[in-house]
């Protein structure tokens with residue numbers, strides 16, 4: 001496996017908090033990003049997405065240095081916990097904006113949108129408004145947009161946290177299916193140890209702005225020698 | 236959770252104020268309606284009233300369109316730059332015209348845009364010999380934009396700042412260019428609140444009195460309200476005043492009905508400098524454009540305000556401030572403002588208590604619900620019958636009894652009280668509701684009631700909103716020229732009336748000095764009333 005996402009001696013200060021990230025996350029794999037609240041999980045994703053720029057160090061995606069690249073120039077798709085869709089635009093438009101931000105779409109693009117909707121189980125939902133969908137359906141639509149964007153890296157910040165446990169299972173299944181089809185690099189922030197086991201090939205643990213551990217999932221879940229991690233794993 | 240006695244008392248006070256207000260407004264309207272009934276109908280639509288009506292609506296439409304059209308680029312620029320050093324101050328500056336006595340604003344505008352103003356001097360130097368005229372339609376539009384652009388901008392900005400932070404992250408990640416951001420994010424958000432804002436501004440402009448009085452140029456640029464005033468005070472043609480007043484009521488009623496469909500958006504959530512982050516607009520042209528839009532708007536607002544200060548300082552302030560005319564006018568204004576303000580606060584309390592009593596009932600009957608709704612609709616009633624119309628009605632009623640000037644102070648107090656009522660209600664109602672939720676059950680279970688409750692539980696918490704409401708009402712009344720224009724005389728001179736008289740007799744220097752003094756008084760009052768609010772918000 002080559003390097004998918006590299007944070008090379010990245011240092012960043014936000015307010016009074018310091019962050020030091022140094023890691024190489026494998027390409028084509030799912031990496032779970034874990035840690036206590038306020039430890040810097042979202043900040044790590046923001047650095048990769050380009051919403052934060054490091055004070056020192058470099059960010060590489062797919063071998064390319066994107067440290068000073070604007071978010072629009074980075075090969076990533078995003079899925080947040082909530083507000084992934086513009087509520088005043090229908091699903092077709094929301095997903096279409098992922099292909100072309102001025103909504104100049106060819107016939108092929110339109111077909112791709114319908115196919116993506118089909119793929120996530122929202123067949124025929126083109127004209128529906130986000131407000132009329134359930135929480136799970138809204139996240140599926142966000143998946144559909146990530147599908148049509150065809151970016152090699154997918155960043156997800158607690159995408160299932162607002163869903164109930166049963167729904168989380170089926171969403172995780174869908175995520176894995178889509179991931180296997182396109183074999184993209186996935187970074188997923190989660191608070192749920194079960195979800196780490198279910199989804200991830202690797203996991204990292206962040207505390208106080210530092211990566212304390214990076215390990216394959218089975219090893220990660222078995223580690224008990226780091227107190228903060230032990231606490232996280234015991235729920 | 237009220238005791239029976241408390242509930243009964245609340246309803247009684249509410250009933251009393253309802254009857255009082257209904258009588259005060261009802262008598263005025265009845266006087267208008269019963270004036271030479273047959274003749275009035277014929278006079279309702281003459282060539283003259285048509286012209287006035289058309290101009291009233293036309294200037295209001297233009298003012299609304301211009302205010303919103305200019306507010307949009309300014310708002311978009313401010314929203315796209317969520318942090319730069321003086322941003323907070325620019326947003327605070329936008330609240331100033333709303334609290335500024337309109338007459339003072341008009342003087343500031345004349346100082347900048349008038350014949351001898353900064354702008355025209357500049358234009359003359361550039362060789363343009365047809366300078367901007369502050370009088371007539373141009374002046375009215377300029378002044379309405381000065382007062383309403385910041386109002387629109389604040390409300391629009393609040394709508395944009397309520398958008399989820401994720402939207403901006405998505406937009407930049409998807410690579411949306413400025414036009415796409417406008418088309419897919421900004422415009423949909425802005426466009427949702429525009430009808431409500433437009434309705435509000437249209438209402439304010441259609442009933443604007445002072446600006447049109449000062450800047451309107453004769454019969455060609457006169458609105459209904461000013462025409463009513465002129466009919467009564469100069470031409471003494473009560474019949475015409477009645478016809479115009481009825482037209483005015485018709486117009487405001489129609490606007491109010493239309494407005495009911497579009498709620499006025501609030502500017503809550505305007506937390507200058509919240510953690511919204513924008514990732515767009517990093518290009519040089521975008522930066523230049525935003526800087527241009529923000530600085531032009533800021534200059535447009537700051538210059539007239541600065542002009543008030545500079546022109547005022549040129550006057551002999553010490554002599555003015557110690558002159559008998561000033562001291563007498565200040566005293567009169569103060570007494571009227573204080574009485575009107577206290578009455579407004581007491582009436583609000585009565586209304587809130589009565590509505591609270593109805594809410595407190597387990598199963599309020601139809602009558603109780605209707606009563607509560609009537610009390611709630613009181614503020615619309617005040618909007619429906621503008622001060623000048625109310626004054627006209629009472630003028631006609633009292634004329635048959637005796638000398639109108641004898642009753643003038645009482646009328647001024649009552650009219651000012653009514654005008655302030657909606658504002659005081661808006662301050663007090665939520666404060667009292669929160670207080671009731673926090674302490675109602677507790678006081679009831681401890682059996683605290685009556686004076687002890689008032690002194691130990693209610694007053695310590697409510698004193699601040701009460702003072703804020705009072706200072707709002709007083710500032711409003713201190714700056715008002717509408718009601719006093721009908722009744723003002725040598726015996727009854729308020730501060731705004733004094734400024735206006737000096738202005739009309741071309742003693743501009745004195746008018747500027749007095750305006751500055753009045754502005755300082757209003758500013759101090761507002762500061763006094765809102766003192767300590769910031770600390771309260773932090774904890």
Ligand SMILES: Nc1ncnc2c1ncn2[C@@H]1O[C@H](COP(=O)(O)OP(=O)(O)OP(=O)(O)O)[C@@H](O)[C@H]1O
Nearest residue numbers: 014015016017035036037038039040041042043044
């Ligand atoms: N712009 C900022 N200015 C100041 N402090 C910031 C800023 N952004 C984030 N922080 C702080 O940095 C720390 C890490 O934030 P981050 O959002 O990365 O945490 P997190 O691990 O995602 O937490 P959670 O699990 O609660 O989402 C927090 O303490 C936060 O308050």
Ligand SMILES: [Mg+2]
Nearest residue numbers: 041042043157
């Ligand atoms: Mg987070």
